[in-house]
Amino acid sequence: MSDEGTQTTRLSPDDAFSALGSETRVRILRELGAAEESLAFSELYERLDLSDSAQFNYHLDKLLGHFVHKVDDEYALASPGERVVEAILSGAVTDEPRLERTATEQRCTDCDRRLEIEWQNGSVEVYCPSCESRWDRSWGRVGGPVEADSGYMGRLPLPPAGLDGRSPTAVYRAAQTWANLELVAVAAGLCPRCSATVTRDLSVCATHEGDDGVCSACESTFAVRLTAHCTNCIFSTGTGAAWGLLATPELPAFLFEQGLNPLAPENPDHLDTVLNDYEEDIVSTEPFRADFTFAVGDEQLTLRVNRSLEVIDTPRRD
Ligand SMILES: [Zn+2]
Ligand SMILES: [Zn+2]
Ligand SMILES: [Zn+2]
Incomplete structure (x- = not known):
């Protein structure tokens, strides 16, 4: 297989949900979901409007390999990341409308x-x-x-x-x-x-x-x-x-x-x-x-x- 991040790994549910247990990481997934194409590190960082690139790098790293993959130095959602974004946008896991x-x-x-x-x-x-x-x-x-x-x-x-x-x-x-x-x-x-x-x-x-x-x-x-x-x-x-x-x-x-x-x-x-x-x-x-x-x-x-x-x-x- 090629470079790190392109290979999707299997996570336990605990690990998967703990990887998602951060507002920044969920925002990264949503930005990648909204993007029409894969994004370079700097483009993604700018869209998130964060103050600390070391923190950004840390969170991105937690998603890499399962929710996000990296191809040719650009980042895109892997299929589990797409499913998470779809579930968030359906409201099924977050909303309780009346x-x-x-x-x-x-x-x-x-x-x-x-x-x-x-x-x-x-x-x-x-x-x-x-x-x-x-x-x-x-x-x-x-x-x-x-x-x-x-x-x-x-x-x-x-x-x-x-x-x-x-x-x-x-x-x-x-x-x-x-x-x-x-x-x-x-x-x-x-x-x-x-x-x-x-x-x-x-x-x-x-x-x-x-x-x-x-x-x-x-x-x-x-x-x-x-x-x-x-x-x-x-x-x-x-x-x-x-x-x-x-x-x-x-x-x-x-x-x-x-x-x-x-x-x-x-x-x-x-x-x-x-x-x-x-x-x-x-x-x-x-x-x-x-x-x-x-x-x-x-x-x-x-x-x-x-x-x-x-x-x-x-x-x-x-
Ligand atoms: Zn079923
Ligand atoms: Zn009957
Ligand atoms: Zn009737």
């Missing part, structure tokens, strides 16, 4: 009342003031699911930067698209946070009564639910099982045919309705087979799945 429960201009597709949103703990939580809840519990990331207020329709992950400069309605739409993209990753078996494998499990409510809102046995309107856990990081999520079909050929093809883009929806509410108001029919438990029927207008698609959420048939319904 968005109290606020009405959006988005109408509930069931009752036409205006949906309300609230941002907390890294997610937009969605409520309809007059509908039955879709879930009894909020799948919060800290401490596991907690009891939700009435009318709770679900949570959509959104980093704090997603709130910047957006109206409540725009926040809601951005969160829907962001959540979609996360669920596409989960459906494909990848963690949307760290890219490791997620394990996916179906849970099936044997005594499900979800026609009039949330079932008392499983605390959701969905009899078949998907939970996913990352094998590497702490990411986990839970949804109605049909969202796990977003990476199959059949469901996206049907949605596109009906003019609904499942990746970046122009009409996120319509997509949300189609993907949440599907019919579930548990055909057999041993082996597990369930039919999920999606409807857009008069068009329907039924997908029969096994416990691994593989589509094994597309039965026609009469």
